[in-house]
Amino acid sequence: MTRPEFPGISGKSLARGVYRVQGMHYIPRMNFHILTFGCQMNVGDSQWLSRALRSRGWQETTDEQADVIIINTCSVRDKPEQKVYSLLGRLASIVRETGAFVAVGGCVAQQIGAGFWNRFPFVRLVFGTDGVAGVPQALERLASTPRLRLSLLDFSEEYVERGQDFPDASVSPSAFVTIMQGCNNFCAYCIVPYVRGRQKSRTSASIISECESLIARGAREITLLGQNVNSYGQDAGGDGLSFTQLLRRVAVLPGLARLRFVTSHPKDIAPEVVAAFGELEQLCPCLHLPMQSGSDAVLARMGRKYDRARYLDIVRRLRQARPGMVLTTDIIVGFPGETEQDFRATMDVLEEVRFERSFSFKYSDRPGVAAERMAFKVPEEVKAERLASFQARQAELTAEDLRAQEGRRVSVLLEELSKRQDEGGLSWRGREPGGRVVDIPVIDGGPDLTGALATVRISLARKHSLLGEMEGTP
Numbered sequence: 001m002t003r004p005e006f007p008g009i010s011g012k013s014l015a016r017g018v019y020r021v022q023g024m025h026y027i028p029r030m031n032f033h034i035l036t037f038g039c040q041m042n043v044g045d046s047q048w049l050s051r052a053l054r055s056r057g058w059q060e061t062t063d064e065q066a067d068v069i070i071i072n073t074c075s076v077r078d079k080p081e082q083k084v085y086s087l088l089g090r091l092a093s094i095v096r097e098t099g100a101f102v103a104v105g106g107c108v109a110q111q112i113g114a115g116f117w118n119r120f121p122f123v124r125l126v127f128g129t130d131g132v133a134g135v136p137q138a139l140e141r142l143a144s145t146p147r148l149r150l151s152l153l154d155f156s157e158e159y160v161e162r163g164q165d166f167p168d169a170s171v172s173p174s175a176f177v178t179i180m181q182g183c184n185n186f187c188a189y190c191i192v193p194y195v196r197g198r199q200k201s202r203t204s205a206s207i208i209s210e211c212e213s214l215i216a217r218g219a220r221e222i223t224l225l226g227q228n229v230n231s232y233g234q235d236a237g238g239d240g241l242s243f244t245q246l247l248r249r250v251a252v253l254p255g256l257a258r259l260r261f262v263t264s265h266p267k268d269i270a271p272e273v274v275a276a277f278g279e280l281e282q283l284c285p286c287l288h289l290p291m292q293s294g295s296d297a298v299l300a301r302m303g304r305k306y307d308r309a310r311y312l313d314i315v316r317r318l319r320q321a322r323p324g325m326v327l328t329t330d331i332i333v334g335f336p337g338e339t340e341q342d343f344r345a346t347m348d349v350l351e352e353v354r355f356e357r358s359f360s361f362k363y364s365d366r367p368g369v370a371a372e373r374m375a376f377k378v379p380e381e382v383k384a385e386r387l388a389s390f391q392a393r394q395a396e397l398t399a400e401d402l403r404a405q406e407g408r409r410v411s412v413l414l415e416e417l418s419k420r421q422d423e424g425g426l427s428w429r430g431r432e433p434g435g436r437v438v439d440i441p442v443i444d445g446g447p448d449l450t451g452a453l454a455t456v457r458i459s460l461a462r463k464h465s466l467l468g469e470m471e472g473t474p
């Protein structure tokens, strides 16, 4: 139904809104736009929010058509945090034009909280990760109550379950399922435990029921998410299942083709998880295993609780369990006190492991973390130099790895058909089991193959991805 004449509701933000009736109440249905920064946990939260709002009759649109713009933020380094402020600065003129309002969620929202309201009056909702479940109702209240502002910033003791009953909202063939929130590790450089709270595992029953519902609606691949998935169940939450037991349960769900998980702390990888890579055919042969540094002295100061030898031993066992295992990592250069020799040690491990890909960052001071108070901060230009040499060598290793794929026949989960940058044709995009991105040019759209597992011959390695030719779909 279209917007009724409804006494008591006015305001520009409702101009495009339409309404559904629930009991005696008119509930607004609006246009929304979500912008997501940060890790997969934020991506997972945004995907849930999008499904929840669409199932309420809201429509996902561009920022200029939106009645509410939702920003899911990251505060892991200074740069992403600053991005949020400059984005809000830019949005000021759009919302002045359109009358929309803004909701800020995620880790910067948790950190700054209601402080946003003073600087950016058009921000009418701030929500932390434990508040995501309440966002759809909060947005509906805000839409029908001009001038109201709300915050959902409390941490809860337990994992806050979110509604999953969205029969009409489509899902991507590759879906995320959160299995835990928060982190207890307090690595010296990291703000995550402060902005995501303590570790809280979800019950296996709700994880499995969400996986089943996603598979029923078209997901073929599931990535289990958490800041430290290997310590799943080792807190007051969960229901007694270990991470490996959970993996085994999810892997055999009918209709699931592929299983992945992220992120793993090396100190918590159990021998059973390594063994699972050799036994579970659905478990993809790739693991993101953040190393942070190759120097034992730096690892000790970071509070990572493993050393270089232990890290390399896990790598050796993983590759033994699953030949062809793809390993990716996170690296911080220029942690306080990092010497040239420490940095060499990181370069040595890169040479030894030959990561297929990595994410590397300059150490960035975060408010309140232990490293902020450490002496011997590394000068900016030294950090920049170290980062550039790490990234240059990684780029060579990635290029070698991609070239080695040429001529191989791989299975690709087709995720989306998109316009090609080059001659403007169309191309299917997906990933092979190791997580390498594969583009498959097609003459015309043809049948909708979203979610199909295609057999693809890799024809060419590009800088960050592969080009392939479709040989068959099941």
Ligand code: SAH
Pocket: 076, 077, 189, 190, 191, 192, 226, 227, 228, 263, 264, 265, 290, 292, 330, 331, 332, 361, 362, 363, 364, 365, 366
């Ligand atoms: N839970 C994950 C990491 C989450 S944060 C884990 O334990 O591996 C993602 C990455 O950001 C980290 O692995 C680290 O490499 C980087 N990072 C975190 N804090 C940082 C800081 N203060 N400066 C630079 N990089 C940082």
Ligand code: SF4
Pocket: 183, 184, 185, 186, 187, 190, 191, 192, 193, 227, 228, 265
């Ligand atoms: Fe941060 Fe360490 Fe927790 Fe990862 S394990 S989120 S790096 S504190």
Ligand code: F3S
Pocket: 037, 038, 039, 040, 041, 042, 073, 074, 075, 076, 106, 107, 192, 195, 196
């Ligand atoms: Fe960023 Fe928060 Fe993830 S700080 S990396 S979005 S947990």
